[in-house]
Amino acid sequence: MEPFTIGEGSLYGNGDEGIPKQQIIIDTEAEWHALKKQMDRVNPVSEQFTPKDIDFKTHQVIAVFENVKTTGGYHIDMALETSKTQRTITVNTKAPEGIATTVMTQPFKIMAIPRMDTPIIFQ
DSSP: OOOEEEEEEEEOSTTTTOOOSEEEEEOSHHHHHHHHHHHTTTSOGGGGOSSSOOOTTTEEEEEEEOOOBSSSOOEEEEEEEEOSSOEEEEEEEEOOOSOOOOSOBEEEEEEEEEOOSSOEEEO
């Protein structure tokens, strides 16, 4: 099983969603629905997610949120490396190049990764 992207982009609620800069590991359907509800507080962001349902018996969800930015054009990249003792997720936030829209945005990326018993480390 390979990791796959569920959704990525930006929240446009000027921080009103109440989501701080963070990395989240989601292990249950209840946690997943709670995150989607919080993300949808201002705009229906989760409507763009594919797939809509996640099998938490076989996968975990990783969600990364940046700080609220004063411009658009930010992008989050994530890479997963797996060893016998741990899984490392490298997170890189890329700033816009050139002219960017002047709107408050909060970049995010959400991925599903295969469920394993090894710990997850963010870098």
